[in-house]
Amino acid sequence: MGTEALTRLAEERVDHRFKGLPPDADGLTVAELAAQRRNLFRDGDGFTTPVLALSAERLEHNLALMETYTARHGLAFAPHGKTSMAPQLFHRQIEHGAWGITLAVPHQVRVARAFGVQRVFLANELVDAPALRWIAGELAADPEFRFVCYVDSVRGVELMDAALAGTARPVDVVIELGAGEGARTGVRTETECAAVAAAVAAVPTLRLVGVAGYEGEVPRADPERVRAYLRRLVALAADLDKGGLFGKAEEIVVSAGGSAWFDAVADVFAGIPELSRPVLKLLRSGAYVSHDDGHYRRLTPFGRVPEEGALEPAFRLWAQVVSRPTPEQAFANAGKRDAAYDLDLPTAQVVRRDGEERPAAGITVTGLSDQHAWLRTEAEADLAVGDWIGLGLSHPCTSFDKWQLIPVAEADGTVVDYIRTFF
Numbered sequence: 001m002g003t004e005a006l007t008r009l010a011e012e013r014v015d016h017r018f019k020g021l022p023p024d025a026d027g028l029t030v031a032e033l034a035a036q037r038r039n040l041f042r043d044g045d046g047f048t049t050p051v052l053a054l055s056a057e058r059l060e061h062n063l064a065l066m067e068t069y070t071a072r073h074g075l076a077f078a079p080h081g082k083t084s085m086a087p088q089l090f091h092r093q094i095e096h097g098a099w100g101i102t103l104a105v106p107h108q109v110r111v112a113r114a115f116g117v118q119r120v121f122l123a124n125e126l127v128d129a130p131a132l133r134w135i136a137g138e139l140a141a142d143p144e145f146r147f148v149c150y151v152d153s154v155r156g157v158e159l160m161d162a163a164l165a166g167t168a169r170p171v172d173v174v175i176e177l178g179a180g181e182g183a184r185t186g187v188r189t190e191t192e193c194a195a196v197a198a199a200v201a202a203v204p205t206l207r208l209v210g211v212a213g214y215e216g217e218v219p220r221a222d223p224e225r226v227r228a229y230l231r232r233l234v235a236l237a238a239d240l241d242k243g244g245l246f247g248k249a250e251e252i253v254v255s256a257g258g259s260a261w262f263d264a265v266a267d268v269f270a271g272i273p274e275l276s277r278p279v280l281k282l283l284r285s286g287a288y289v290s291h292d293d294g295h296y297r298r299l300t301p302f303g304r305v306p307e308e309g310a311l312e313p314a315f316r317l318w319a320q321v322v323s324r325p326t327p328e329q330a331f332a333n334a335g336k337r338d339a340a341y342d343l344d345l346p347t348a349q350v351v352r353r354d355g356e357e358r359p360a361a362g363i364t365v366t367g368l369s370d371q372h373a374w375l376r377t378e379a380e381a382d383l384a385v386g387d388w389i390g391l392g393l394s395h396p397c398t399s400f401d402k403w404q405l406i407p408v409a410e411a412d413g414t415v416v417d418y419i420r421t422f423f
Contacts, residue, residue: 002087002091002115002116002117003116005087005114005115005116006087006088006091006115009030009087009088009420010029010030010031010034011029011030011031012029012030012420013026013027013028013029013030014026014027014028014029014030014033014405015027017404017405018404018405019050019051019052019338019403019404020047020048020049020050020051020052020403020407021033021046021047021048021051021405021407022038022045022046022047022048023046023048024046025046030405030418030420033418034415034416034417034418037414037415037416038414038415039412039413039414039415040053040318040407040409040413040415041352041355041388041413042413047407047415049318049319049320049333049334049388050317050318050319050320050332050333050334050338050339051317051318051407052315052316052317052318052338052399052402052403052406052407053315053316053317053318053406053407053408053409053415054290054314054315054406054407054408054409054419055312055314055315055316055408055409055410055411056408056409056410056411056416056417057410057411058291058312058313058314059289059290059314059408061311061312062288062289062290062291062311062312062314063092063093063096063289064096065288065309065310065311066079066096066285066288067096067097067098068309069308069309070097070283071097072308073266073269073270074269074270074281075265075266075269075281075282075283076099076280076281076282076283077093077097077098077099077282077283077284077285078098078099078100078101078102078119078121078255078282078283078284079093079098079101079102079284079285079286079288079289080101080102080103080104080123080258080284080285080286080287081101081102081103081108081112081286082102082103082104082105082108082286082397083286083287083289083290083396083397083400084286084289084290084396084400084419084421085108085111085400085401085421085422085423086400086406086419086420086421086422087111087112087114087115087117087420087422088417088419088420089289089419090112090115090117091115091116093289094117099119099280099282100117100118100119100120100121100146101117101119101120101121102120102121102122102123102284102286103120103121103122103123104122104123104124105124106126106128106131106134106135109122109131109135109147110134111422113138113145118142118144118145118146119145119146119147120145120146120147120148121148121149121255121282121284122147122148122149122150123149123150123212123214123284124149124150124185125149125150125151125152125153125156125176125185126149126150126160127156127159127160127163128163129159129162129163132160132163132164132171133163133164133167135147135171136164136167136168136169136171139167139168139169139171140167140168140169146172147171147172148172148173148174148209148210148253149171149172149173149174150173150174150175150176150185150186150212151173151174151175151176151196151200151206152175152176152178152185152186152187152196153187153196154195154196154199156196157196157199157200157203157206158199160173160205160206161203161205161206164205164206165205167205170204170205170206170207170248171205171206171207172206172207172209172249172253173200173206173207173208173209174208174209174210174211174212174253174255175187175193175196175197175200175208175210175211175212175236175240176211176212176213177193177211177212177213177229177232177233177236178213178217179213179214179215179216179217179218179219179229180217180218180219180229181219182219183217183218183219184214184217186213186214186217190232190236190239193211193236193240194239194240194243197240197243197245198245200245201245201247207248207249208240208245208246208248208249209246209249209250209251209252209253210237210246210249210252210253210254210255210280211233211236211237211240211253211254211255212233212253212254212255212256212282213229213230213233213255213256214256214258215229215230215256215257215258215261215264215265216258216259216260216261221260221261223264226261226264227264227267227268230256230264230265230268230269231268233254233256234254234268234269234271234272234273237252237254237272237275237279238273238275241275241276241277246275246276246277249277250277250278251277251278251279251280252275252276252277252278252279252280253279253280253282254269254272254279254280254281254282255280255281255282255283255284256269256283256284257282257283257284257285258284258285258287259285259286259287259288259296259299259300260296260299260300260301261301262283262285262301263301263304263305263308264301265283266283269281286396286397287395287396287397288311289314289396290313290314290315290396290399290400291311291312291313291314291396292313292315292392292393292394292395292396292399293313293315293347293349293392293393293394294343294344294347294392294393294394294395295343295344295394295395296311296394296395296396297313297394313392313393315392315393315396315399316349316390316391316392316393317334317338317339317346317390317391317393317399318334318388318389318390318391319332319333319334319338319373319388319389319391320332320333320386320387320388320389321375321383321384321385321386321387321388321389322372322385323385324383324384324385327377327379328376328377328378329374329375329376329377330363330375330377330383331372331373331374331375332372332373332375332389332391333371333372333373334346334371334372334373334391335368335369335370335371335372335373336368336369336370336371337370337371337402338371338402338403339368339373339391339393339399339402340393340394340395340396340397340398340399340402341368341398342395342398343394343395343398344394344395345365345366345367345368345394346365346368346373346391346392346393346394347365347391347392347394348360348363348364348365348375348389348390348391349390349391349392350389350390351363351382351383351387351388351389351390352387352388352389352390353384353386353387353388357390358382360381360389360390361378361380361381361382362377362378362379362380362381363375363376363377363378363381363383363389364376364378365391373391375389400421400423401421401423403421404420404421405418405419405420405421406418406419406421
């Protein structure tokens with residue numbers, strides 16, 4: 001199913017739905033356009049601005065780096081698919097050793113299943129009855145499909161049980177331990193966790209297989225607080241195991257890991273004690289696949305442990321200067337509809353003119369309108385109407401979701417593939 005669906009993606013016709021692509025490519029299949037190996041920067045090849053591109057080399061580097069990192073630390077890996085919602089990248093992540101894909105809402109699970117993903121970790125409590133019945137149908141139809149989701153309340157257990165009544169396979173669940181007062185979702189105390197575990201044990205439709213949490217929600221997060229929370233998570237798994245509450249599980253899942261603290265997860269999970277069953281130490285970091293030039297560049301654990309390697313920002317948004325009203329100001333034709341801006345504004349990186357590329361010295365993005373980037377230009381800025389400007393972006397999740405078909409370009413601008421997203 002997965003291979004056939006990916007093949008169908010390559011057969012999709014290029015048209016007006018896809019921003020930045022050459023107008024004369026309308027009617028070609030994605031595969032036909034990719035085979036032409038057009039260049040982003042060659043006038044005759046027809047790419048229009050704004051256009052978002054992924055670096056082929058940096059994308060592969062990031063995939064390989066996290067594969068070796070997780071293997072070195074004895075971690076299974078289910079990268080969060082909500083970052084890209086790109087089945088082509090899901091499959092590349094799995095080819096690079098991922099156990100499965102983490103997702104957040106039922107629609108995302110449907111996308112993953114349509115493209116043959118066989119292991120899904122839903123990092124959310126699922127109480128939507130139609131979605132639960134659909135999951136039950138997937139489990140019944142495919143014995144190889146593995147699905148795990150959160151529970152964080154007795155009420156949630158009751159709703160899940162009611163929706164799943166009479167289903168053939170129980171749904172595997174993990175108790176989400178909240179990261180502290182004022183954090184997001186999750187059970188707040190170990191006593192409440194025990195009550196949720198007992199509720200799961202009392203129904204035939206669910207099977208308790210582990211514990212999970214998200215250390216990125218620890219209030220006033222620092223290394224000490226994050227590790228203290230992760231140790232609570234490990235202790236909860238051990239306590240529930242001691243109480244016999246994983247009696248139906250084949251392995252015990254202990255899962256955490258956003259993109260800011262996976263070094264702490266690796267350290268604490270290395271100390272998980274021997275339990276009654278094998279332990280699946282499941283990391284869920286997702287932003288690594290493209291990394292970024294802002295938020296995650298500042299937060300990445302690789303900045304704290306440089307001997308482990310370094311992720312590389314793979315996105316660049318290309319815009320064109322369309323107005324230069326004063327020596328101190330210019331405007332490019334990419335704005336909020338094109339660039340992530342929820343965490344940081346884009347950063348000006350390079351300028352291209354007449355086939356030559358140079359650093360964007362003296363150019364700062366100061367704001368975004370819907371379709372314009374506001375640029376402040378210092379005395380050293382050499383910028384003219386018609387120049388292409390390459391922008392670095394912050395926050396991969398909101399970069400991917402603004403583009404349905406993203407060119408993957410080699411260092412010289414040659415486009416070798418196109419990534420389809422499903423948000």
